[in-house]
Amino acid sequence: MSSKKPASPAPAPPKRPTAADMKNHVQKLPYPGKQADMKLQPQSSLAAYRAAGKLEDKVALITGADSGIGRAVAIAFAKEGADVAILFNENQEDAQETKRLVEQEGRKCQVLQLDVREREQAFQAVRLVRQELGGLNILVNNAAYQMSQEKFEDIPEAQIRRSFDTNIMGYIWMAQAAIPHLVDGDCIINTGSIVGIVGNKILIDYTCTKAGIHALTKSLAMYLGEKNIRVNAVLPGPIWT
Template sequence: MPDRPTSEDFKNAQTLPYPAKQSEMDIQPQTDLKGYRAADKLKGKVALVTGADSGIGRAVALAFALEGARVAILYNENDGDAQKTKEMVEERGGECLVIKADVRQKAACTDAVKQTVDRYGGLNVLVNNAAFQATQDSILEISEEQLRRTLETNLFGYVFMIQAALPHLKDGDAIVNTGSIVGETGNPILVDYTASKGGIHALTKSLALQFGQMGNGVRVNAVLPGPVWTPNIPGTMPLEEVQKFGHEVALGRPGQPEELAPAYVYLACQDSSFVTGSLLHVTGGKLSS
C-alpha cells in the first residue's frame, strides 16, 4: 500500500494564491498511479477530461491512458500543470491532446469537442470535472461575480460540454460527472459550491432517465468524492481547514486523486454496462447521513 498522508500530516501545510498550482504544493497530491494495474478496459476509446491539468482530472487522464484510451485534456489557467499531465500520459505510452479553454463559454466547449474529434476521429467518454469554489462565512458575502463563476463553471460548463459531446456519443459510450459529498451534506462556508454540486447530482439522474427514454445507449453517472487533496484545497480553503484536512472522515485522512481514478474507469468502461444515474461515493467514510 502506498503511504497516504493523514490529517495530522497537514498541520504545517500552507495556503496558496488562487489558482493554485499542483507543482507548488508543499505536500504533493498523489496522481501518478504507480501501483495501478491496467487491463485494457478502454482500449480503442477516446476520452475528453475537463479540469485535467492537476488533481483528480490528471489522475483520471492517466488512468484512462493506461487503460488504452486516447485522451484529450481541457484546462483553463495553469499551463505548466497541464503540460506536466501531457508529459505523464506520454511517458506511459499514451496520447494526450491539450486544450486550453473556459467551460463557461458554450463556444469553447463546442470547439474542445471538435478538436478532440478532429484529432482522434471520434469521442466515447466525456468526464466533466472542471470546478470552481470560493469560501465565504455568510451567504451575504457571496458576490454576484462569485455566484456566477461558481454556477457557470460547475453547472453551465457541464451542460455545454454534454451538449457538444452528445452528437458524437453512441450506444455503450459514457458521461461521468464529478459531484461531491458536500452536495448531499452541505457545507456552511461553501454554500454556492454545494448548491452547484447538488445540481450536478440532479443533472446526472435526469439525463440518465432522458437518455434511457431516448434509447441512445449512453450512460450518465457521477463520482462523489469526499475530501481529496488537490490544488483547490490550499488554493481556496481557510488555513485552519487546510491544516486539519480530512480529519472528519472514517479513515482519518483525505483521499488522494489516484484513489478516485478507478471509479471513473469503472463508470467509463463496459464493466458498468448496467449502471446509469448512479452517484458513486468515494469518500473515505465521510457519510451523507
C-alpha cells in the same frame, strides 16, 4: 520441474498522507494555484495502479484535467488504454505536466486551453478532439470553481456567477456538445461532491452547484438510457488536490 520465474512483486504504493499530515500541510494557494507548489504532493501518478485494458483505443475528453482529480483520471484512463484530451482554462504548466504523464503511458494526449463557461468553446473542444483523436467515447465533466467564504452574506456576486457558470453551465455546454457524437456503450461522467448532499456552511454557492450536477446526472441518464449511453456521477469527499 518448472523453470518459470516467479512474478515480480508489485511495487509498494506510496505512503498515504495521514490526517495529521494534511492538517500540518494545509495551504491556500493563490488562485488558480499550481499543483507543483503544494507542500504535500497529491498521488497523481498512480504508481501502484494495475490496468486491465478496459478503455483500449477509446477517446476521452476530461475537463479540469490540468491537476488534481482530473489529472489522476487522465493518467488512469491512459493506463487503461485510452487516448486523452485534457481541457483546462488557466494553468499551462500543470497541463503540460499532465500531458507528460499521459504520454509516459504510451497514449496520445491533446491539450486544449478553453473555457467551459463559454458555450462555443465547449463545442470547439469537442470538434478539436474528434479532429485530432478520431472520435469521442467518454466525456468527464470535472472542471470546477470553489472559493470558501465564512459569511454567506459576503459572497460576491462575481463569485456566485462564476461558480454556477463553471460548475453547472459548463457541464451542460460540454454535454450538449458531446452527446450528438456518443454511441451505444459510450458514457458521460460528472464530478459531483458529497457536499451536494450534506451541505457545507462555508461553501454554500459551491454546494448548490454540486447538488445541481447530481440532478443533471440523473436526468441525462434517463434521457440517454434508451441509447445505452451511460451517465453517472462520482461524489468525492475531501480530496488532497
